[in-house]
Amino acid sequence: xxxxxxxxxxxxxxxxxxxxxxxxxxxxxxxxxxxxxxxxxxxxxxxxxxxxxxxxxxxxxxxxxxxxxxxxxxxxxxxxxxxxxxxxxxxxxxxxxxxxxxxxxxxxxxxxxxxxxxxxxxxxxxxxxxxxxxxxxxxxxxxxxxxxxxxxxxxxxxxxxxxxxxxxxxxxxxxxxxxx
Numbered sequence: 001x002x003x004x005x006x007x008x009x010x011x012x013x014x015x016x017x018x019x020x021x022x023x024x025x026x027x028x029x030x031x032x033x034x035x036x037x038x039x040x041x042x043x044x045x046x047x048x049x050x051x052x053x054x055x056x057x058x059x060x061x062x063x064x065x066x067x068x069x070x071x072x073x074x075x076x077x078x079x080x081x082x083x084x085x086x087x088x089x090x091x092x093x094x095x096x097x098x099x100x101x102x103x104x105x106x107x108x109x110x111x112x113x114x115x116x117x118x119x120x121x122x123x124x125x126x127x128x129x130x131x132x133x134x135x136x137x138x139x140x141x142x143x144x145x146x147x148x149x150x151x152x153x154x155x156x157x158x159x160x161x162x163x164x165x166x167x168x169x170x171x172x173x174x175x176x177x178x179x180x
Contacts, residue, residue, distance in 0.1 A: 072126030
């Protein structure tokens, strides 16, 4: 059993090494090549950077939905990496700070952050409610797999439930069971 685990870890290290080389090449190219970076490739790199995230998304998105998500990512353009890797996590951290300080879901500060999250969701998914719900479902069902950090699962679920509630306050017509 340990030998099997060692082989899996070695395979992941090799894959991560390749991913690191690809990411380093994009970073080394700098701002001059941002226009040349294929947004769909950027989405693939970001998915690959999180060990297991692609597998989790694959359980929630069918092939046609993955194609639509890639097309939406392509339309988002070079800002996709910033939005998904910097801005979104920052918004969630701010909501978490407010939640922990006792803010309620209808607090105007929470609502402003949730409104921005919704704007980002529209941009990243091409305003595809089905894909948005599937991606939120992937995060809700397997936050550790999506983030690559096992320790996020329980704290994430509490935050996700709070954001879901705030989203329903912000968007009263949002279905409670869609993971939104």
